[in-house]
Structures are given as C-alpha cells and as structure tokens.
Amino acid sequence: xxxxxxxxxxxxxxxxxxxxxxxxxxxxxxxxxxxxxxxxxxxxxxxxxxxxxxxxxxxxxxxxxxxxxxxxxxxxxxxxxxxxxxxxxxxxxxxxxxxxxxxxxxxxxxxxxxxxxxxxxxxxxxxxxxxxxxxxxxxxxxxxxxxxxxxxxxxxxxxxxxxxxxxxxxxxxxxxxxxxxxxxxxxxxxxxxxxxxxxxxxxxxxxxxxxxxxxxxxxxxxxxxxxxxxxxxxxxxxxxxxxxxxxxxxxxxxxxxxxxxxxxxxxxxxxxxxxxxxxxxxxxxxxxxxxxxxxxxxxxxxxxxxxxxxxxxxxxxxxxxxxxxxxxxxxxxxxxxxxxxxxxxxxxxxxxxxxxxxxxxxxxxxxxxxxxxxxxxxxxxxxxxxxxxxxxxxxxxxxxxxxxxxxxxxxxxxxxxxxxxxxxxxxxxxxxxxxxxxxxxxxxxxxxxxxxxxxxxxx
Amino acid sequence: xxxxxxxxxxxxxxxxxxxxxxxxxxxxxxxxxxxxxxxxxxxxxxxxxxxxxxxxxxxxxxxxxxxxxxxxxxxxxxxxxxxxxxxxxxxxxxxxxxxxxxxxxxxxxxxxxxxxxxxxxxxxxxxxxxxxxxxxxxxxxxxxxxxxxxxxxxxxxxxxxxxxxxxxxxxxxxxxxxxxxxxxxxxxxxxxxxxxxxxxxxxxxxxxxxxxxxxxxxxxxxxxxxxxxxxxxxxxxxxxxxxxxxxxxxxxxxxxxxxxxxxxxxxxxxxxxxxxxxxxxxxxxxxxxxxxxxxxxxxxxxxxxxxxxxxxxxxxxxxxxxxxxxxxxxxxxxxxxxxxxxxxxxxxxxxxxxxxxxxxxxxxxxxxxxxxxxxxxxxxxxxxxxxxxxxxxxxxxxxxxxxxxxxxxxxxxxxxxxxxxxxxxxxxxxxxxxxxxxxxxxxxxxx
Numbered sequence: 001x002x003x004x005x006x007x008x009x010x011x012x013x014x015x016x017x018x019x020x021x022x023x024x025x026x027x028x029x030x031x032x033x034x035x036x037x038x039x040x041x042x043x044x045x046x047x048x049x050x051x052x053x054x055x056x057x058x059x060x061x062x063x064x065x066x067x068x069x070x071x072x073x074x075x076x077x078x079x080x081x082x083x084x085x086x087x088x089x090x091x092x093x094x095x096x097x098x099x100x101x102x103x104x105x106x107x108x109x110x111x112x113x114x115x116x117x118x119x120x121x122x123x124x125x126x127x128x129x130x131x132x133x134x135x136x137x138x139x140x141x142x143x144x145x146x147x148x149x150x151x152x153x154x155x156x157x158x159x160x161x162x163x164x165x166x167x168x169x170x171x172x173x174x175x176x177x178x179x180x181x182x183x184x185x186x187x188x189x190x191x192x193x194x195x196x197x198x199x200x201x202x203x204x205x206x207x208x209x210x211x212x213x214x215x216x217x218x219x220x221x222x223x224x225x226x227x228x229x230x231x232x233x234x235x236x237x238x239x240x241x242x243x244x245x246x247x248x249x250x251x252x253x254x255x256x257x258x259x260x261x262x263x264x265x266x267x268x269x270x271x272x273x274x275x276x277x278x279x280x281x282x283x284x285x286x287x288x289x290x291x292x293x294x295x296x297x298x299x300x301x302x303x304x305x306x307x308x309x310x311x312x313x314x315x316x317x318x319x320x321x322x323x324x325x326x327x328x329x330x331x332x333x334x335x336x337x338x339x340x341x342x343x344x345x346x347x348x349x350x351x352x353x354x355x356x357x358x359x360x361x362x363x364x365x366x367x368x369x370x371x372x373x374x375x376x377x378x379x380x381x382x383x384x385x386x387x388x389x390x391x392x393x394x395x396x397x398x399x400x401x402x403x404x405x406x407x408x409x410x411x412x413x414x415x416x417x418x419x420x421x422x423x424x425x426x427x428x429x430x431x432x433x434x435x436x437x438x439x440x441x442x443x444x445x446x447x448x449x450x451x452x453x454x455x456x457x458x459x
Numbered sequence: 460x461x462x463x464x465x466x467x468x469x470x471x472x473x474x475x476x477x478x479x480x481x482x483x484x485x486x487x488x489x490x491x492x493x494x495x496x497x498x499x500x501x502x503x504x505x506x507x508x509x510x511x512x513x514x515x516x517x518x519x520x521x522x523x524x525x526x527x528x529x530x531x532x533x534x535x536x537x538x539x540x541x542x543x544x545x546x547x548x549x550x551x552x553x554x555x556x557x558x559x560x561x562x563x564x565x566x567x568x569x570x571x572x573x574x575x576x577x578x579x580x581x582x583x584x585x586x587x588x589x590x591x592x593x594x595x596x597x598x599x600x601x602x603x604x605x606x607x608x609x610x611x612x613x614x615x616x617x618x619x620x621x622x623x624x625x626x627x628x629x630x631x632x633x634x635x636x637x638x639x640x641x642x643x644x645x646x647x648x649x650x651x652x653x654x655x656x657x658x659x660x661x662x663x664x665x666x667x668x669x670x671x672x673x674x675x676x677x678x679x680x681x682x683x684x685x686x687x688x689x690x691x692x693x694x695x696x697x698x699x700x701x702x703x704x705x706x707x708x709x710x711x712x713x714x715x716x717x718x719x720x721x722x723x724x725x726x727x728x729x730x731x732x733x734x735x736x737x738x739x740x741x742x743x744x745x746x747x748x749x750x751x752x753x754x755x756x757x758x759x760x761x762x763x764x765x766x767x768x769x770x771x772x773x774x775x776x777x778x779x780x781x782x783x784x785x786x787x788x789x790x791x792x793x794x795x796x797x798x799x800x801x802x803x804x805x806x807x808x809x810x811x812x813x814x815x816x817x818x819x820x821x822x823x824x825x826x827x828x829x830x831x832x833x834x835x836x837x838x839x840x841x842x843x844x845x846x847x848x849x850x851x852x853x854x855x856x857x858x859x860x861x862x863x864x865x866x867x868x869x870x871x872x873x874x875x876x877x878x879x880x881x882x883x884x885x886x887x888x889x890x891x892x893x894x895x896x897x898x899x900x901x902x903x904x905x906x
Contacts, residue, residue: 028528035792037710040549043792046540048526048533051508064504068527078507085503085576117547140711176711176835183714185835224840226680226863226904257496259600259636259645337506374830380600380636380645383859385827385842407831407840407861455677457831457840457861459902 001026002052006072007155008095010054013079015093015157017086019056019063022095023156023317025294026052026070027336030113032147036124038140039132044117051336054082060321061086064339097161102291102298105284108167110196112147120145120196123204124171130208131175137219138212140176145169146191154296164291168441169198170430173208177215184221184404186214187389191430191441194285214371214390217402224391224403224458230366231408231451232359232394237372237429239444241451242277242349244375244384245412250304250312251330252319252342253436254379261382261413265310271416273308274352281329281345287430288346288443295331295340302328304347305416316342334438341437348445352422356448359421361397367406367456368392368399374431375408382412385457407457415451423448462613465511468534473515476538480516480556482616484747485509486789490608493579495587497599500580510789513537514556517545521552525790554770559620560751567735568742571627574652579605579629582652586633589662593635597666600636600645605629605652612743620749628740631657635665637673644672651740668823675844675858678905684819685862685901686812686848689881691825692893695839696730696802698832699866700891703730703757704783704795705772712835714867715763723763724870727805730758732767732783734798736882736892743888747793748784755781757800769795785889801892805876812897814851815875820903821846821853822862837866840904860905872898 007024014022029049035042051068052075065082067074083089112120124143131141148168155161170191177184188210190202233241246262254260262270271277281299283289292298295317302312315323316331319342332343360368368391375386388406392399428445462485473481487509494502512525515538522545524537574582586603609627614620634647648664650657687695707713715723724730734752735742746752748770756764768776769784772795785796813821824844832839844858877895 031790038550041547042550043521043523044544044548045523045525045790045792046544047510047524047790048528050526050528060501061499062502064502066504066506066508068508068510068529070528081505085505117543121547121549142710142712178711181714183836185833218836223863226861226902228906257600257602261643337508339502339504374827376827376830378645378826380643383826383842385831385861387827387830387840405833405838405840405863407827407842407863409842409859409861411859455859455861455904455906457842457863457904459863 001028001153004097004161007161008097010075010079011095011155011157012092013076014054014056014082016089016091017056017083018088018090019058019086021057021157023055023154023295024052025336026153028151030149032113034120034124034145036128036143039128041121049335052078053336054079055339056082056086058086060318062318062339066337095157096159097155098159099161102162102164104291105282106193106289106291108195111149111167112169112195113149115196123199127171127173127204127208130205131173131212134209134212135216137177137179137216138175139178141173141208143171143173145171152294156296160296162292162296166193166290167195168193168287169195171204171207173211175211175215177219179219182219184215184218186211186218189430191287192285193287193289217390218404221402221404224406224456226456226458228453228455230363231369231454231456232363233369233372233449233451235425235427235447237444238369239348239429239446240372240375240386240431242446243344243347243444244377244386245415247344247347248377249379249382249412250314252313252315252323255313256319256322259380261380262310268310269308270310270413271305271308272419274422275305275308275416275419276350277305278303278350279314279344279347283346286346286443287441288344293329293331294333297327297329297331299329299345314342314344316340332437332440334440338438341435343435343437343440344433344442346428346443348426348428349422349449351424351426351447354421354423356423356425359423359448359450360394360399362421362450363394364396366394368394377412384412385409405458409455409457415454418452419449420452421450465529465534466615468531469513469537472535473538476542478515478517478538478542480617482514482556482614484512484514484789485613487611488608490606491576491579492604492606493576493583494602494604495583496602498587498591500584512790513541515541515545516552516555517542519551520545520548522548523792553774556616556618557620557748557750557770558618559749563751564735564744566744568626568740571629571740573607573609573627574629579607582631582658586631586658586661589658590633590635590666593662593666594637594670596637596639596670598636598638602634604632614745614749616749622745622749624743626741631661633661633665635669637669639673642673644669646672671856675856677859678820678857678903680904682900683903684816684899686816686819686821687896687898688823689877689879689893689895691822692802692896693881693883693891694825694828695866696800696893697891698828699834699837700797700800701834703767705766705768705776706795708766709772709775714837718763719766721763722761724758724761725873726761727876728758728761728870728873729756729803730801731756731803732797732800736799736801739799739882739890741888743798746782746784747786750780750782750784752782752798767795767797769793796889798888799890799892801880802894804878804880804894806878807875809877809895812875812877812895813848813853815897816848817851819848820857821848839864839866860903863902863904869898874899
C-alpha cells in the first residue's frame with residue numbers, strides 16, 4: 001500500500017525524538033454487512049477502513065499516533081507529532097528495511113467481497129427462513145452476514161517490512177420467540193477465518209434452526225433458582241469461562257503492569273491437574289487465527305497451563321520489554337486507530353480424562369449450562385461474571401427442566417482449581433473480545449467440564 | 460482533501476451516473492491522550508480520522524457505501540458501490556432523502572476548547588502524583604489519563620440541506636490500585652476535565668471507592684430492598700433503551716409493543732429524551748437524517764407516551780418523527796436511538812432513600828451488562844457489588860452476588876427517586892442519565 005522508501009522515511013522521522021524503536025502499521029480493510037429483517041434484505045453496507053498507526057518506544061514509554069490521511073504529507077505530519085511527543089527533535093535516523101514473507105496458513109477459496117451479492121443474500125435468507133419455519137411461535141428471525149477483508153503492512157526499525165491479508169466470515173442469526181406476553185430470544189453465530197466456504201462447514205439452515213431452537217427452549221423455561229451448586233458447562237462457547245476467568249489475567253497488558261492476580265506465578269500449580277489450557281493463533285482457518293500478529297510477529301501455539309501448572313503468559317512487544325520475556329505472537333489491535341496490546345487468539349481448555357456422560361451423572365443437583373453468553377472480568381481481583389443463554393437443572397445425574405436468566409459469578413484463581421472434571425469433546429465458539437486495543441475476533445473453547453461449585457445468579 | 464473538495468468530486472460522480480437523490484454524511488474525529496502509570500508518563504497517543512458515508516435513493520430503495528480513503532478515485536467509485544447496494548437491497552425506501560426542517564434550534568452546548576498535548580500531560584502527571592499522595596495504600600499499577608476529543612459532523616444532501624456540528628470534550632480518568640492487608644482492589648473515576656478541581660474530585664473518588672471495596676464479604680441469597688446508584692441505573696436504562704425504539708417495535712423486538720398510552724412504569728417515573736439536555740457536554744440540533752431535534756417525554760407519570768422514531772418508522776406507524784434517526788457509526792445505516800435519555804429525578808436525598816429501604820443493599824457496581832441482560836425479554840442477572848443498608852443507614856461493603864429481575868417489572872416497582880441526576884460520558888451522540896432509584900424486593904444470589 002505504501003512504498004518501501006516512504007516507510008523508511010516515516011520510521012526515520014518517528015525515531016528523531018529520541019525513541020529507541022519505531023513501527024508503522026498500515027491498513028486497508030473492506031468490511032461488508034448484509035442485514036436481513038422481516039424476511040427481506042433490509043440494508044447492505046460496505047466500508048473501507050484505511051489508515052496508518054505510528055508507534056515509538058523509549059524503554060517502556062510509548063507514543064502512538066494514527067491517521068486516516070495516508071498521503072505522504074499526512075504521514076510525515078503524524079510521524080513528526082509522534083517524535084515531538086517523545087522528546088526533543090534530533091537528527092532524522094537512517095532506517096533500512098528488508099522485506100520478509102511469512103507463510104499463509106489460512107488459505108481462502110471464495111473471497112467474499114468478490115462473490116455475487118445475490119448468492120450471499122440467499123445464504124442469509126435460507127438461514128432466517130429456516131428459523132421462522134422451526135416453530136410458529138418464532139415471530140422474527142434477523143440475520144447478518146459479516147465479511148472482513150483485511151490487508152496490513154508492518155514496518156519497524158528492526159528492519160522488518162512485511163504484509164498479511166486476513167479474511168473472515170461470520171453469519172449471526174437471532175430468533176425471537178413470543179407466546180402471549182412472553183418474549184425470548186436465541187442466537188447462533190458461527191464464524192471462521194475463511195471465505196464463503198464457511199457455509200460448506202455450517203449449513204445456513206442449521207444456523208437458523210439452532211437460533212430458533214434456543215429461543216423456543218427459553219420460552220418454555222422457568223427462572224433459574226439462585227445459589228451455589230455444581231455446574232457442568234458444555235463444550236464450544238462454554239470456553240468463555242476460561243477466557244474471562246483466567247485468560248485476561250494471563251495477558252501482558254495486566255501482568256506487565258503488576259495488575260494481574262497471575263503475576264509471579266510461573267511454574268506454580270494454579271489449576272486442577274486436569275486442566276491444560278492453550279492459546280494457539282496458528283489453527284488453520286480458525287476465527288482467532290492470523291499468520292502474523294499486528295506487530296509483525298508470527299503467531300504460535302502457547303501452552304498457558306499444563307496439568308494445572310502455569311507455563312506461559314501472552315506477551316506483546318511492550319509487554320516483552322516490561323516483563324523481560326520473549327514475545328508470543330499475541331500483539332493485536334482492532335484497527336490502525338488502536339495501539340496494539342497483548343490479546344488472546346484461539347484460547348481453549350484441552351480435552352481431559354473424563355467421559356462426558358460421567359460428568360452429568362456425577363451431579364446430584366446442579367446446573368447444566370448448554371450454551372453460554374459473554375462475560376467480563378476484573379483482571380486485578382479475578383472476579384468474573386458470565387451469562388447462561390441456555391441452561392437446564394440436573395437432578396440425580398439426569399438433565400431436567402430448562403431454566404433461564406442464570407448467570408455465573410466467581411473468582412478466576414478459585415474457579416480453575418474447582419474445574420474437577422474435564423471431558424473429551426473439545427469444540428470452539430466465536431467471540432469478539434473487547435479491550436484497550438479495540439474489538440478483536442477470538443475463539444474460546446473447551447470440552448464439557450464440571451465446576452464443583454460456583455455461584456449461580458437467578459431468582 | 461477537505462470536505463468541500465470531496466463533496467464536489469462526489470456530486471459530479473453522482474450526476475454522471477444519474478443519481479439525483481443522495482446524502483453525504485461526513486464525520487471526523489481528533490483525539491489526544493496522555494497516560495501515566497505509577498506517576499510516570501508511559502503513553503501518549505493522538506488520532507485523526509475521517510469517514511464519509513454516501514446514502515443514495517435508487518430504484519425505490521436505499522443504498523449505502525462508506526470510506527475513510529479520501530482520494531479522487533475513491534470518490535468516483537463510491538456512487539457505483541452505493542448504487543449496486545441499493546439494487547441488491549429488498550426493503551422499499553418509503554421516505555427518501557429529507558428535504559429539511561423549517562428551522563433548527565441554536566446549538567446550546569458551550570463550545571469547549573480542546574486542551575493541548577502539553578496541558579493534558581500536566582493534568583495526567585498531576586493526577587498520577589495526587590493518586591499516590593492520597594493514601595499509602597495506593598500501589599503499583601495506579602494510572603491516570605487526560606484526554607481531549609473533538610468530533611465534526613457534516614450532513615449535505617441533494618435537497619440542499621447543509622448542516623454541521625462540532626463538539627468536543629476534555630476528560631480526566633484516574634484509576635487507583637490499592638492494597639490493604641494483602642487484598643488488592645481497584646476503582647476509577649472519569650469526569651469532564653474542568654481545571655484543578657477535577658483532579659481533586661477524580662483522585663478523591665477513585666481512591667476512596669477503591670479503599671471502600673476492601674474487606675467485602677458476600678450476602679446470603681434472598682429478597683432485598685435495593686437502592687441502585689444513579690450511575691448503575693443509568694447503565695441498566697442504556698441496555699434496555701432499545702425497547703423504546705419504534706424500529707424495535709416494528710421488528711418484533713420490543714416488549715413495549717402495543718403499549719402506547721398504557722401504564723408501563725410506576726406513577727413517579729418520567730423518562731425524557733433531550734438532545735440538548737442542559738448540563739450535558741455533547742448535544743445536537745439535528746438527527747442523522749437532518750431533522751431538527753427537540754425534547755420529548757417518552758414516559759410521563761408512568762404512561763408510555765411515544766416511541767422514538769425516525770422518518771421511516773413514523774410513517775409506518777402513522778406518527779410524526781421524533782427526530783431520533785441515528786447512526787451507530789458514520790458508516791452505519793439509519794436506525795433509531797435516544798440522544799440524551801433520562802429517568803427524571805425525584806425529590807429524595809440519598810439518605811432518605813436509604814431510610815425508605817430500611818434494611819437492604821445499595822448497588823454501586825454492576826458488571827457484565829453486555830451478557831447478563833437480555834434487551835429483548837428484559838431479563839437480567841448481573842454480578843454486583845455495593846453496601847448493606849441497615850436501619851436506614853449505609854453500612855459494610857459487599858460483593859460477589861448477583862441481582863436478578865426483569866427491567867420492565869422493575870420500572871413498575873420503582874418506589875422512590877433521588878433528587879440528583881447522574882449523567883455518564885456520552886458515547887457518540889447517545890447518553891443516559893438517572894438519579895438513585897429505590898426498588899423494593901429484588902432477588903439477590905450470594906452465598
């Protein structure tokens with residue numbers, strides 16, 4: 001997108017305020033969204049995101065400037081502002097870049113932005129009509145087909161000049177069920193780091209049907225009673241428990257500033273020995289995968305916890321300086337407008353030793369959380385919360401009536417010790433994770449697990 | 460290229476392909492922030508961005524295309540993309556591009572001068588140092604941030620409507636990490652930056668609230684009288700505000716459908732939307748379609764008076780627009796949102812609300828609103844923290860419990876309102892306000 005010589009010039013200017021490192025991140029993204037409501041295509045939006053972020057370090061002090069003005073004069077202005085904020089302007093520095101090409105481990109067969117609009121609309125219509133057809137109490141099925149085609153170039157004063165293109169596709173269907181004065185909703189929103197071949201893996205009609213099924217279950221559900229109890233959390237998006245309860249506390253963003261309950265615990269046993277947790281940005285085509293992170297570092301497989309012992313944090317470039325540890329390919333950002341920081345990619349609890357049927361059978365009275373919503377955490381204290389989108393009471397080892405309105409709260413360091421059974425059906429779910437560097441796609445995942453006791457919020 | 464050059468290029472390109480009805484919506488943002496960590500400046504950032512959204516009425520439908528790439532080639536490309544998107548859309552456009560309001564109110568918000576990078580740096584350092592000086596329990600990880608942000612909107616359309624709006628704010632954030640007897644806690648304060656007194660207020664609030672969290676126990680599960688702080692009630696209102704949108708009603712996504720003219724809240728509840736609410740830093744005198752905005756009561760003494768409308772929903776329901784057309788971002792399609800949505804204050808002091816509650820809980824923290832609250836059904840179950848109320852007085856700190864209920868039931872059960880309006884920092888042009896609110900008999904799940 002920019003010429004090599006321009007990158008070298010901008011980096012030289014960015015260093016001139018006394019920085020010891022500078023980086024330029026240039027982005028061109030096509031975001032597409034087709035929205036369906038009331039059984040017809042309601043709106044189509046497409047957007048070009050285009051801009052540059054320039055960053056300079058001196059030790060662990062950082063300066064970040066971003067601009068959507070990508071003309072050479074706009075970039076020089078931004079780089080000068082970065083240098084001035086860093087310190088007194090000295091000589092422009094000489095920077096020489098050498099281009100590097102990383103392997104593409106996420107090939108795309110059908111690039112969404114080039115596919116026929118009618119074909120894309122039909123995929124969405126098929127999903128929503130399947131939702132409506134599921135039950136006459138489904139009064140609305142709304143859907144979005146979201147596509148992102150994201151090209152980045154990264155240059156830094158270590159001489160790196162590289163580029164990557166990342167394409168992702170997601171369909172999100174939400175179904176509304178109504179019966180008298182009662183209204184409930186259900187949703188299904190699979191996505192992958194791939195093109196429209198996603199819909200060979202997930203049939204649109206199955207996506208719509210799943211959203212409708214969940215809405216109908218909730219319509220017939222009773223309010224969940226509150227209290228502490230054992231909870232079995234299903235595979236897939238259930239992995240949000242690890243993401244919130246533990247994952248954020250392992251990011252250098254909080255560890256590197258001393259604001260994490262996981263500080264100084266490398267090598268210590270922090271979880272039940274059945275828990276092995278991994279962050280892996282290299283899984284081909286996964287929602288949270290990228291070839292290189294947003295600092296130009298290749299992603300990798302990081303074993304965070306092995307048999308209960310803390311093995312690694314997730315570390316970006318600034319975190320690496322703060323902590324004196326190597327980068328792990330986790331420097332991510334939503335767009336050029338955000339300074340990158342350490343973020344999760346595809347983070348999951350690995351398969352364990354327990355049979356799924358034994359997990360349910362072990363619960364005398366508790367909750368089976370079949371589908372989870374999102375949640376949040378305070379990394380300093382580890383206090384977290386998350387919502388149950390579809391839940392059932394377990395009585396005498398059997399799954400019984402559906403309950404709604406439940407949430408789970410607890411403390412991260414406690415909960416990972418209380419995961420006392422880990423099943424064998426590892427699956428992932430897709431989320432958009434929000435933090436200081438914006439909203440980035442992340443996979444969460446796990447097999448069916450049992451938490452021996454957790455506070456269930458309800459009525 | 461500046462807006463006028465871009466506009467002229469676009470208008471010529473539109474004319475070339477025969478598009479006569481269009482709107483150009485341009486938004487640019489400038490922001491600067493200086494952060495400290497442990498009293499030292501550790502980060503400085505500045506951003507400048509601008510995006511343009513073209514909306515065209517073609518073939519009886521509306522097409523959108525947006526870009527941040529401000530080149531001549533892109534301006535020639537944009538009308539083609541918008542036209543193609545209009546053809547592929549199926550929903551008929553019933554209202555077209557707006558011809559303009561007869562008049563527009565003067566913008567009442569005072570123009571705020573954005574602080575320079577040097578001034579922001581001085582405030583950030585002063586705040587960082589004051590946080591540490593405030594209490595010996597303040598520790599590593601404590602941070603501050605001083606931010607200035609300005610937004611410019613231009614709306615130009617084929618009917619000659621040509622509107623502009625500039626607004627900005629200076630903000631100060633202090634986050635105090637404290638450690639007492641080995642227990643870490645954190646809290647922050649976030650205020651409009653209006654001089655040195657803001658530093659004192661932010662520091663006092665962040666440190667005292669972090670310290671107040673130390674030693675919190677849980678509460679036994681059960682039914683409790685609850686006082687929500689204005690700030691937390693404001694957050695709840697924001698999550699469920701979409702139910703008041705006529706678009707949600709039409710789309711079958713509002714529990715309030717069919718209840719216009721009916722009692723939906725307690726007699727003492729009045730909810731207004733005032734795009735130029737007195738005391739707010741940000742406001743607007745036109746909505747995202749270019750319609751002149753005005754104050755309206757959405758709920759008056761418990762009765763639902765109107766939904767919020769844009770021109771399309773108003774036409775569909777046989778009403779006048781309430782000038783609540785909105786865009787989530789510059790590139791978003793036209794939707795419906797409140798501008799400054801508020802539960803109007805009542806007459807009780809906070810102490811009087813505690814006295815009315817007798818024994819109960821004062822909720823000062825709610826987490827996970829994006830997940831634990833269902834905007835359609837109104838159900839919520841949320842991780843909370845706060846203070847016990849015993850004998851009508853605020854007592855010990857409590858955490859690790861959830862509060863659960865249904866927002867639409869809660870509106871009916873509001874028994875008293877505080878006399879002070881809490882207003883949050885507006886995101887985009889939408890903000891929510893509420894006083895403290897007393898609600899008897901809420902479900903709490905704790906130990």
